[in-house]
Amino acid sequence: MRFTSEQRHDDGVLEREFTLGEIPGSEIPGTLWTPGSGPAPLILMAHNNGLPRRESRLVARARYTVARGYAVATIDAPGCGDRPRSDADEQARADLRRAMQAGEPVDEIFESFIGPLVEKAVPEWRATLDALLSLPGIDGPVGYSGWTAVGIRLAAVEPRIAAAGLFAGGYVPLAQREEARQVTVPLLFLLQWDDEGNPRQRALDLFDAFGSREKTLHANLGGHVGTPWFETEDGGRFYDRHLKK
Amino acid sequence: MRFTSEQRHDDGVLEREFTLGEIPGSEIPGTLWTPGSGPAPLILMAHNNGLPRRESRLVARARYTVARGYAVATIDAPGCGDRPRSDADEQARADLRRAMQAGEPVDEIFESFIGPLVEKAVPEWRATLDALLSLPGIDGPVGYSGWTAVGIRLAAVEPRIAAAGLFAGGYVPLAQREEARQVTVPLLFLLQWDDEGNPRQRALDLFDAFGSREKTLHANLGGHVGTPWFETEDGGRFYDRHLKK
Numbered sequence: 277m278r279f280t281s282e283q284r285h286d287d288g289v290l291e292r293e294f295t296l297g298e299i300p301g302s303e304i305p306g307t308l309w310t311p312g313s314g315p316a317p318l319i320l321m322a323h324n325n326g327l328p329r330r331e332s333r334l335v336a337r338a339r340y341t342v343a344r345g346y347a348v349a350t351i352d353a354p355g356c357g358d359r360p361r362s363d364a365d366e367q368a369r370a371d372l373r374r375a376m377q378a379g380e381p382v383d384e385i386f387e388s389f390i391g392p393l394v395e396k397a398v399p400e401w402r403a404t405l406d407a408l409l410s411l412p413g414i415d416g417p418v419g420y421s422g423w424t425a426v427g428i429r430l431a432a433v434e435p436r437i438a439a440a441g442l443f444a445g446g447y448v449p450l451a452q453r454e455e456a457r458q459v460t461v462p463l464l465f466l467l468q469w470d471d472e473g474n475p476r477q478r479a480l481d482l483f484d485a486f487g488s489r490e491k492t493l494h495a496n497l498g499g500h501v502g503t504p505w506f507e508t509e510d511g512g513r514f515y516d517r518h519l520k521k
Numbered sequence: 522m523r524f525t526s527e528q529r530h531d532d533g534v535l536e537r538e539f540t541l542g543e544i545p546g547s548e549i550p551g552t553l554w555t556p557g558s559g560p561a562p563l564i565l566m567a568h569n570n571g572l573p574r575r576e577s578r579l580v581a582r583a584r585y586t587v588a589r590g591y592a593v594a595t596i597d598a599p600g601c602g603d604r605p606r607s608d609a610d611e612q613a614r615a616d617l618r619r620a621m622q623a624g625e626p627v628d629e630i631f632e633s634f635i636g637p638l639v640e641k642a643v644p645e646w647r648a649t650l651d652a653l654l655s656l657p658g659i660d661g662p663v664g665y666s667g668w669t670a671v672g673i674r675l676a677a678v679e680p681r682i683a684a685a686g687l688f689a690g691g692y693v694p695l696a697q698r699e700e701a702r703q704v705t706v707p708l709l710f711l712l713q714w715d716d717e718g719n720p721r722q723r724a725l726d727l728f729d730a731f732g733s734r735e736k737t738l739h740a741n742l743g744g745h746v747g748t749p750w751f752e753t754e755d756g757g758r759f760y761d762r763h764l765k766k
Binding site: 469480483484488489490491492493494495496497504506509510513517 | 714725728729733734735736737738739740741742749751754755758762
């Protein structure tokens with residue numbers, strides 16, 4: 277892990293850009309925010325495919341979480357944000373756009389696109405986690421926040437994840453819908469009730485499937501990007517309950 | 522409204538028993554908790570049919586809410602708690618028990634029992650609200666907490682109700698399922714995912730039906746009485762957002 281830039285904010289938060297890996301063209305770019313004083317438990321904030329890690333709502337959520345006393349890290353997924361897109365990525369995105377505009381079913385395209393993306397993203401998150409936990413001032417237990425499909429796989433295979441806040445608004449591959457039963461950490465599952473692209477019943481079925489003994493669903497009226505800000509605060513309290521000693 | 526007893530707790534909370542109405546046998550008994558210093562916005566805490574207002578979980582919730590800076594009032598519904606039961610009440614309860622033990626459908630019995638109960642309870646809550654708001658140190662806006670069926674009718678007909686936290690774990694008569702569309706105040710709807718006696722889909726349909734532009738569903742794993750305590754705190758923050766000036 278190599279830090280490439282560093283910025284100290286007025287509130288004491290240290291924001292550092294980093295890259296992980298040495299192979300040109302396949303480095304993983306990320307951002308790490310740490311509070312003014314440590315050590316702080318770590319939250320991995322994974323964003324859905326397509327959004328760059330510098331997207332303003334993500335940054336606002338990260339900064340809020342750091343102000344609560346956490347270290348927060350995010351990386352761009354393969355083909356997202358600052359990372360090069362393969363011809364296959366471009367083709368899949370073009371297929372998706374065309375199918376959506378034509379009102380055609382998109383599940384198969386999503387499956388062929390998001391399925392492999394999750395397979396690639398999870399080992400990257402685990403490598404990032406290794407690197408982050410070796411830094412001074414960053415501590416376990418570790419929380420996860422955001423992208424549901426990656427969160428399911430990561431929580432199922434990575435024993436260092438102690439709690440997960442998942443956003444239901446994204447395609448979850450069939451493999452992860454099966455793996456949901458293997459997730460046993462405390463969960464906060466966030467659903468937008470009228471999310472345009474994401475069938476409500478599928479999200480409710482997924483909530484039902486999780487193996488966790490403590491799981492809470494929060495659903496709010498509105499579309500995909502309409503999550504009210506108070507849910508960020510509720511998320512903060514969820515992590516406080518499970519990550520603060 | 523006549524106060525019949527008064528107790529000052531160590532934390533400064535004043536707990537007063539009251540009765541409303543003068544006709545022997547039909548007085549409404551209630552409890553009012555007020556914080557040490559006022560004025561405080563009022564929350565009407567209605568409990569589901571069957572539970573007395575002195576039930577320990579209700580009292581704990583009331584005391585917590587008062588500690589957040591609210592006045593909280595509750596009354597016993599007709600035939601509940603300290604109030605006399607009619608022969609028809611006794612018969613309905615016996616029918617319910619028998620049907621449940623036999624594993625028979627109970628919707629019709631509930632409908633014939635809870636439907637009229639809601640019709641009787643709502644005017645009593647409105648009279649109680651009138652009396653409470655005439656007391657010094659008790660202020661609007663007014664919140665409602667608890668029994669869904671009464672909350673729907675009350676929020677639909679009573680413009681002084683500004684926000685409602687509803688517990689999904691009780692039979693909601695057909696009339697109130699229709700009236701849900703007329704409810705427009707901010708809502709927090711609390712569902713136990715595995716509530717034995719209450720069909721999950723019916724609760725989700727009800728959440729969908731509410732006319733409110735701001736409505737949030739919180740669902741937690743577990744049965745009817747398993748609501749985690751942090752939901753009481755979440756409820757407190759919900760009221761803070763809508764009732765505190």
